[in-house]
Structure formats: structure tokens, C-alpha cells
Amino acid sequence: GKSGYAHFMLKEIHEQPTALRQGLSGRLDELAGQVTVDELDGLETPTTVQFVACGTSYHAAMFGVETLRTAGIPAQTFLASEYATGPPPIGNETLVVGVTQSGETADTLSALREASARGAETLALTNVVDSTAARECDHVLYIRSGPEIGVAATKTFSSQLVALTLFSAALVDQRGEESRERVAALRALPSDLQYVLDESRTADVVDAYLDSAAYFFIGRGPNYPVALEGALKFKEITYEHAEGFAAGELKHGTLALVTGETPVFAVVTGDDERARKTIGNVKEVEARDAPVIAVTDGVAGVEQYADHVLEIPNTHPQTAPVLANAQLQLVAYHMANRLGRSIDKPRNLAKSVTVE
Numbered sequence: 001g002k003s004g005y006a007h008f009m010l011k012e013i014h015e016q017p018t019a020l021r022q023g024l025s026g027r028l029d030e031l032a033g034q035v036t037v038d039e040l041d042g043l044e045t046p047t048t049v050q051f052v053a054c055g056t057s058y059h060a061a062m063f064g065v066e067t068l069r070t071a072g073i074p075a076q077t078f079l080a081s082e083y084a085t086g087p088p089p090i091g092n093e094t095l096v097v098g099v100t101q102s103g104e105t106a107d108t109l110s111a112l113r114e115a116s117a118r119g120a121e122t123l124a125l126t127n128v129v130d131s132t133a134a135r136e137c138d139h140v141l142y143i144r145s146g147p148e149i150g151v152a153a154t155k156t157f158s159s160q161l162v163a164l165t166l167f168s169a170a171l172v173d174q175r176g177e178e179s180r181e182r183v184a185a186l187r188a189l190p191s192d193l194q195y196v197l198d199e200s201r202t203a204d205v206v207d208a209y210l211d212s213a214a215y216f217f218i219g220r221g222p223n224y225p226v227a228l229e230g231a232l233k234f235k236e237i238t239y240e241h242a243e244g245f246a247a248g249e250l251k252h253g254t255l256a257l258v259t260g261e262t263p264v265f266a267v268v269t270g271d272d273e274r275a276r277k278t279i280g281n282v283k284e285v286e287a288r289d290a291p292v293i294a295v296t297d298g299v300a301g302v303e304q305y306a307d308h309v310l311e312i313p314n315t316h317p318q319t320a321p322v323l324a325n326a327q328l329q330l331v332a333y334h335m336a337n338r339l340g341r342s343i344d345k346p347r348n349l350a351k352s353v354t355v356e
């Protein structure tokens with residue numbers, strides 16, 4: 001049942017701290033300051049990684065590219081439906097990773113089979129034990145989210161982000177301070193997320209924007225997939241027009257649509273060049289009268305340009321996106337709820353897409 005929640009989606013959003021604890025269990029060695037993922041023991045570090053995925057899982061894969069980038073492993077994402085019918089060249093030590101919570105998405109299975117047929121080693125990153133992807137791939141890494149009923153993926157996305165962080169860390173040398181900091185941030189993540197869920201002001205914020213023309217979501221680096229995911233979730237369950245962008249890309253065309261009627265959700269975390277440049281992009285939309293809702297850890301200093309602030313604790317570059325995403329899940333949920341939409345079973349969508 002829904003354990004007192006109005007919808008499975010809201011229940012599953014609130015289950016995320018537990019889902020993440022399950023996903024981290026036995027995988028953090030705090031004494032050594034390292035990640036240990038037994039399931040990856042038999043895996044040689046690949047020279048390149050190709051991710052194949054669809055929808056929300058594709059956004060998780062984009063985050064995976066970013067974590068592998070920081071680990072020094074070149075990676076690319078491919079929409080599974082494109083890969084399946086037009087696979088890219090595969091090198092000698094290319095690992096193809098299918099990110100699929102269900103393990104049954106037809107496009108993703110097709111892409112993985114194509115990769116396998118062309119000699120690539122494959123890994124399934126999935127929630128469902130013994131799913132088709134888990135059975136067919138050479139390796140499997142379970143995200144351990146627990147069952148997800150709502151059609152809109154929520155806790156499985158967060159669990160995918162964490163599993164991809166573990167995956168990237170486990171592939172490379174983990175000595176040093178950087179590794180310790182990551183382990184500490186991962187250890188704190190479930191309670192940080194609990195804090196975000198307990199304190200979120202999203203229900204009040206959405207009330208100010210119930211009948212806007214369109215909704216934009218922007219972010220840079222690891223917050224770019226968060227922006228895309230924020231927009232996808234919003235579209236799926238509110239039926240309103242939303243789009244996500246890399247923060248720097250808006251000015252290359254879509255800025256033409258930005259007006260006082262188009263709220264912009266800006267995900268800005270950390271205190272680095274990326275944050276500063278994203279704030280520059282926020283100023284561009286603010287100058288066109290767009291309401292700005294900043295999802296931020298307060299470090300970046302974006303508050304002064306925002307009409308509303310959705311706060312997250314200051315954590316770590318690889319865990320902040322999980323917290324920011326939770327705020328955007330709640331934005332979509334509360335907006336859909338206020339608009340009276342069918343939240344757990346949005347029109348035209350199925351939980352598992354088994355056709356190509």
C-alpha cells in the first residue's frame with residue numbers, strides 16, 4: 001500500500017534515504033576511505049565506457065559520464081534506441097553499460113545485444129534481480145532501490161546516481177584525500193536527503209507558478225542531467241511544457257522563449273567556475289523578467305538573483321545532484337497534485353516499455 005501517502009510517487013520520493021542506505025550497504029570502507037563493490041571484482045578497468053539507456057536512466061547515464069570523467073575514464077552516452085540501430089565503433093577494451101532500472105526496456109536490451117554481438121563486454125546497472133538485462137550481460141551491478149510502483153521513476157534514479165558514483169570510484173585508484181571525502185559524503189547522503197525531504201518548501205513555491213506558459217530547467221556539469229530530469233519528471237506528470245538545458249546553451253536559441261511567463265529552475269551548487277558561469281546564465285534570464293527558482297547549496301551565491309530558493313545542504317560535487325534532484329521531484333509532484341493530474345499513472349506512459 002501507500003503507507004499513508006497520497007500517491008506511490010510521494011511515498012517513493014520519501015523512501016529515497018532508505019533506498020540509498022541499501023545501495024551503499026557493504027560498499028563503503030570508511031577505515032580505508034574507499035569504495036568496495038564486490039560485484040565489480042572480475043571487471044578490468046575499461047579504456048572507454050559507452051552507456052546505453054532511455055529516459056530517466058539516460059539522464060543517470062549522463063551523470064555517469066561526468067563521474068567517469070573525474071575518474072579519468074573517457075565515456076559517452078547513447079540513447080539506446082539510437083545505439084540499437086546505429087551502433088558506434090567499439091574499441092578493444094570498451095565496456096558497454098546498460099542503465100535500466102527495470103532491466104526489461106526493449107530499446108536498452110537491443111542496444112546491449114548489439115554491443116555484445118560486436119564483441120563488447122557488457123554490464124547491467126539495474127534494480128531488478130534476474131531481469132533480462134541482468135541475465136544477459138557479462139556483469140551486473142544492482143542498485144538495490146526496492147520495488148518502484150509509480151510510473152515516474154524517482155528513487156531508482158537516485159539509486160542509479162549513487163551506483164554510478166560507486167562504479168566510477170571502484171574502477172580507479174582510490175588512495176588519497178579525494179577518495180576519503182567522497183566516501184564521507186556518500187555515507188552522509190541518506191541523512192542529508194532526509195533533511196531535504198523534511199525541510200523542502202516546494203509545495204509553497206509551486207503555488208506561485210501554476211499557470212505559466214512553460215517551465216525551464218538549467219544546470220551545468222553534473223547538474224545538467226539533473227535539469228533534464230527535472231524537466232522530464234515535470235512533463236510526465238503535470239502535462240505542462242517543460243524543457244531542460246545545459247545552462248550555457250539557453251542563450252543559443254531558447255532564450256527567445258524566455259519571458260516573465262516562463263519560470264526558470266536553476267540548479268547551482270558548489271563554489272567553482274561552473275557555478276559562477278551558471279549564475280551568469282541566471283542573470284541572462286532574470287534580465288528577461290523570468291522568475292528564477294534557485295536550487296542551491298547556498299555556496300554559489302545565486303540567492304540574490306532568485307525569486308525563490310530551494311535549499312540543499314552543502315555536501316560534495318558528486319552527491320549535491322542527488323539532493324538537488326529531490327527538490328525537483330517534489331516540484332513536479334506538488335505541481336501535478338495542484339493541477340489534479342493522475343500522478344501514479346500518467347497518460348500514455350507505461351512503467352516498463354517493452355516495445356521498440
Ligand code: F6R
Binds near residue numbers: 054055101108153
Ligand atoms: C521516466 C521513466 C522512463 C524510464 C525509461 C527507461 O520517469 O521512468 O523514462 O526511465 O523508460 O526505463 P528503464 O530504466 O526501466 O530502462
